[in-house]
Amino acid sequence: MPEGPSIVILKEEVKPFIGKKIIKVDGNSKQDIQRLQGETIIDFKSWGKHFLICFKDFTVKIHFMLFGSYKINEQKDRPPRLRLIFDKGEMNFYACSVKILEDNLDEIYDWTSDVMNDLWNPKAAKEKLKHIPDTLVCDALLDQNIFTGVGNITKNEVLFRTKIHPENKIGNIPQKKLNELIKEARNYSFNFLEWKKQYVLRKHWLAHTKTICPTCNSPMTKKHLGKTNRRSFYCKNCQVLY
Numbered sequence: 001m002p003e004g005p006s007i008v009i010l011k012e013e014v015k016p017f018i019g020k021k022i023i024k025v026d027g028n029s030k031q032d033i034q035r036l037q038g039e040t041i042i043d044f045k046s047w048g049k050h051f052l053i054c055f056k057d058f059t060v061k062i063h064f065m066l067f068g069s070y071k072i073n074e075q076k077d078r079p080p081r082l083r084l085i086f087d088k089g090e091m092n093f094y095a096c097s098v099k100i101l102e103d104n105l106d107e108i109y110d111w112t113s114d115v116m117n118d119l120w121n122p123k124a125a126k127e128k129l130k131h132i133p134d135t136l137v138c139d140a141l142l143d144q145n146i147f148t149g150v151g152n153i154t155k156n157e158v159l160f161r162t163k164i165h166p167e168n169k170i171g172n173i174p175q176k177k178l179n180e181l182i183k184e185a186r187n188y189s190f191n192f193l194e195w196k197k198q199y200v201l202r203k204h205w206l207a208h209t210k211t212i213c214p215t216c217n218s219p220m221t222k223k224h225l226g227k228t229n230r231r232s233f234y235c236k237n238c239q240v241l242y
């Protein structure tokens with residue numbers, strides 16, 4: 001599943017299509033995608049893992065879910081959910097959810113919760129965390145209403161870098177460490193973006209999929225944790241359980 005930074009990369013990749021008119025639409029989406037024919041793309045936006053194609057009166061939301069993918073100016077060997085064809089070039093989206101949004105995006109999305117957005121507001125994140133003292137930090141980091149765009153890799157790396165054990169309840173983590181966690185969620189996301197662009201993301205993983213702790217050489221623990229039940233990789237020696 002792509003994390004927020006991967007969608008930011010997609011957004012940069014499709015920039016040349018801004019201002020371009022769609023001449024043909026294809027795909028097996030059940031939404032009224034033919035409505036897009038003849039429309040001109042005015043912008044691309046993202047909110048975490050949502051990719052948004054903006055038109056004058058409506059927006060197409062693409063959510064890649066678990067197995068979604070895309071190809072720009074090339075095709076995969078299977079039917080697309082949505083294919084947009086332009087005078088020059090095309091965009092293809094596969095195995096994703098496609099939805100047409102009629103409302104103003106500012107009414108639908110809280111841009112301040114997106115860790116990669118210029119409007120990201122760490123204080124608002126802190127305030128939201130205050131309301132969930134019993135939630136495990138591994139679940140809180142994946143909460144898309146608090147840390148929009150953070151996925152499982154980012155979760156594991158942020159907890160390792162801040163030396164916070166994934167099974168800590170939010171209410172037990174010292175304020176200073178919580179501030180560090182919030183700061184690192186954004187910081188690591190930008191590292192992720194740069195490394196992914198250079199195809200060196202995996203090389204920089206300190207915790208995710210690792211078996212030996214790079215700091216103390218102890219074996220790493222791998223466990224499915226929390227309500228989200230996602231894979232956690234952590235070092236019991238370095239990461240503190242408060």
Ligand SMILES: [Zn+2]
Nearest residue numbers: 213216235238
């Ligand atoms: Zn360690």
